[in-house]
Amino acid sequence: MKTSRHHTLQDQTYDTLRQWLTIGRFVPGERIKIRHVAAELGVGEMPVRAALQRLAAESALVNVPNCGVTVPLLSKAQFDDVLRVRLILEGEAAELGVPHLTPDDLAALTTLNAQMIAALRGGDPKGYLDANEAFHLILYRAAASPLLLELIETVWLQVGPISNLLFDHAQFAATLNDAHDDLLDAAKAGDAAGVRRAIEADLSHAAIRLRAQCV
Incomplete structure (x- = not known):
């Protein structure tokens, strides 16, 4: 039961962040601060981190060395x-x-x-x-x-x-x-x-x- 709930929470966090990106909640070049997002969503940092990595894998976000996860700039x-x-x-x-x-x-x-x-x-x-x-x-x-x-x-x-x-x-x-x-x-x-x-x-x-x- 705990694993199922954890998985569901990760999915919900991912869906929310994905929708935020879609409607322009974050702007190009912005660094996504895990702690701030977790506090706003009322979840732990782990589901936020997992969601951000999923979005990075979809090229919706970018992992920048020594900076963290950021919103990409479009050419x-x-x-x-x-x-x-x-x-x-x-x-x-x-x-x-x-x-x-x-x-x-x-x-x-x-x-x-x-x-x-x-x-x-x-x-x-x-x-x-x-x-x-x-x-x-x-x-x-x-x-x-x-x-x-x-x-x-x-x-x-x-x-x-x-x-x-x-x-x-x-x-x-x-x-x-x-x-x-x-x-x-x-x-x-x-x-x-x-x-x-x-x-x-x-x-x-x-x-x-x-x-x-x-x-």
Whole structure:
């Protein structure tokens, strides 16, 4: 029983840290301090250390000699590669998912879209990123391809830490949700190709700002 609980705690810690990376809780170049993370999560240092090593093995973090585990910096070439892969994976998932969206899914997408608009107007980056992740996950899960979703979430780890930089420029931040309005219209009309185009527009628009922050 003790071993099972310990394993579960490690998994929970890993899942939490993975999600934090995805939504930009940590920033590029930041050193992850095990003691601070353990205190915030209310767990011991061992599950945090194990989770960080798992994330390093996935290239989401980097082990730096004499420094510990840090969030990697993306080069422009790496960002371009990630963007190409995201356009392929997320465009495909979005298009496949449209025919399977239920009325409840469409209602949830509408609610989340409204939350994102409110978060941008209220200057709430965390609120926007949380709602944005939930919005995209509803769409991609509808594709009913666990492998495709797993690949998407793995790629998100590469760009999550720079996502907060989208809000450094207020005028640009105000335009972040534009493609979601088009996506919702297309989804409600059952236009799978239109949803794919909206996803590609969404990713490409955000990339303008994010690429400029890469080294």
